[in-house]
Amino acid sequence: MARIHGKKGDVMLDPTGGVTVVSLASCNAYELNTAKDLVDVTCFQDTNKQSVMGLPSYDGSISGFWDSATTPEQLFAVVFGDVPAMLHLIPNTLEPTFLFKGLANIDASLDVSATGAVSWSSKWVAAGPWVMEPAIVP
């Protein structure tokens, strides 16, 4: 496989936190961050700053457009609930076995303008262990 376009990306979730994920409708972008904490361990006589790495954060964002047939049930019901959702982030549905997944706490905001489409955006952060599939042993 070669470099790919984001057109075939997908966001799938199970609001119960289970394994039955379905595609989030009217979604057009997501972001996944795995920034690690860096702890400064620079000491006397070191010739440059040094650090050690902590764990990856696993957080990000999702965005799309409001559709009253799907957005309230699929997104806002999860936001207003108390159960972390199972989230699958798929870079390319033509290779659906390559994905990142895990439990996530999700929030959402709505953007309504008199001159544009009604859109929503959401931030998520890991609520349990996340994995990349297929697993790559470092």
Add this chain to the structure above:
Amino acid sequence: MSVAANVAAVDAALFAVLAGDAALMALVPDGIWRDVAPAGSTRAVTIQLQTHEDIEGFRAPVYETFQYRIVAHVLEKSGGDADAAAYRIHTLLQDTVLAPIAGYTHMATLRVEPIRTQDPDSGDNDLRWQLAGADYEITVSPD
């Protein structure tokens, strides 16, 4: 997987609304035309698609935006009837629901910029074409 809707359906809906309005047709009896009115027309409206944009989602276009230039062309000394036609077009389109559009659901129609100008007739410099209308942005969601 959804199938892309036919963009011509938006043109057709626009034509139907304008051509179906008796008040507008009384002002521009030579009709509604795409790009250019036929030779001999002295009171007509032209509709020109200027730009189109697909806003993509992960599995299908989420919505599409069309920008049309809609202008009344009236051969007259003052711009009275051309202005009246432009105002009638605006009343019919601005912030109203454009329907039915085969394969789409209408989201919004908004004026981008009004147009009001005049041109000398190419055959007789004493005659004036009064042009009045606007650019309209029409946003639709594929069904």
